[in-house]
Amino acid sequence: MMSIIRLEQVSVSIHSARLLHCVSLTIKEKESVVFHGPSGGGKSSLLKVLLGGVRWTEGVYYFEQQPVTEQTIAKVRQAMAYIPQQPEPGRGLVEEWLQEPFRWRSFKRIEFEQDQVLDLFRQLKLNHALLKKHCSALSGGQRQQLAIIRALISGRKLIVADEPTSALDKESSKAVRELLLSGQFTVISASHDPQWISACNRQVEVGSGQVCGDVSVPVAPNQSLEY
Numbered sequence: 001m002m003s004i005i006r007l008e009q010v011s012v013s014i015h016s017a018r019l020l021h022c023v024s025l026t027i028k029e030k031e032s033v034v035f036h037g038p039s040g041g042g043k044s045s046l047l048k049v050l051l052g053g054v055r056w057t058e059g060v061y062y063f064e065q066q067p068v069t070e071q072t073i074a075k076v077r078q079a080m081a082y083i084p085q086q087p088e089p090g091r092g093l094v095e096e097w098l099q100e101p102f103r104w105r106s107f108k109r110i111e112f113e114q115d116q117v118l119d120l121f122r123q124l125k126l127n128h129a130l131l132k133k134h135c136s137a138l139s140g141g142q143r144q145q146l147a148i149i150r151a152l153i154s155g156r157k158l159i160v161a162d163e164p165t166s167a168l169d170k171e172s173s174k175a176v177r178e179l180l181l182s183g184q185f186t187v188i189s190a191s192h193d194p195q196w197i198s199a200c201n202r203q204v205e206v207g208s209g210q211v212c213g214d215v216s217v218p219v220a221p222n223q224s225l226e227y
Helices: 043-051 073-079 094-103 114-123 128-132 140-152 170-180 194-199
Strands: 003-014 017-028 032-036 058-063 080-083 158-162 186-190 202-207 210-216
Touching (some): 017 043, 017 186, 017 210, 032 194, 043 186, 073 080, 080 140, 140 158, 140 170
Parallel strands (some): 158 186
Antiparallel strands (some): 202 210
16 A cells, blocks of 8 residues: 655654654555554654654655655645544534534535534444533543544544543443544554554554564454454
8 A cells, every 4th residue: 555654764852852763664554553662752752743743853754755844744734633632622512613623724625514423423322412512521531532523524534643542431442443443544543552552453662762663463354343
């Protein structure tokens, strides 16, 4: 499959601290890639580099075969849907928060589809009444599930997720794995969740700011999703 992302000897230093050192990595379309390893090892920094949130100080970042620069980083961001570990949906209604991105310029060619939202609610086993609930009353798990829905209705097929199951119970985690790791999307994530890690078909160990291991695991349909 086509390479979407390629990092060549990418390093990140902030002041005197080196967060990433000589990271080389290629990610192909429809892969589910998980960065795992000890806390503080560089997983989140690597996600931020891919999102364009942290500037690399050495090396080259290629996106769709083209070097990423300050002039092209906006194209990269518009291709990705980000699922943060701790979403902050504000105080309005859930329905309003889900609709909010469709008022942005980058979403001008996409329409909000209520039927799609309801189908995703069904897949994640959420009650439709949640749409009329105030975001301030949501639990951590509900916020995480709704952030996943908000990412998916963007129509973007490249998903970047930071600990996407950290606030979820066993049943909800299984539903998220079945949805995000179904093969429909390219998924790049950071996680400590053993079940999420084992369900991804590429497991990249990150520690001390470097890639320590990179294992491709053929995952049969629904393998590792039954925990």
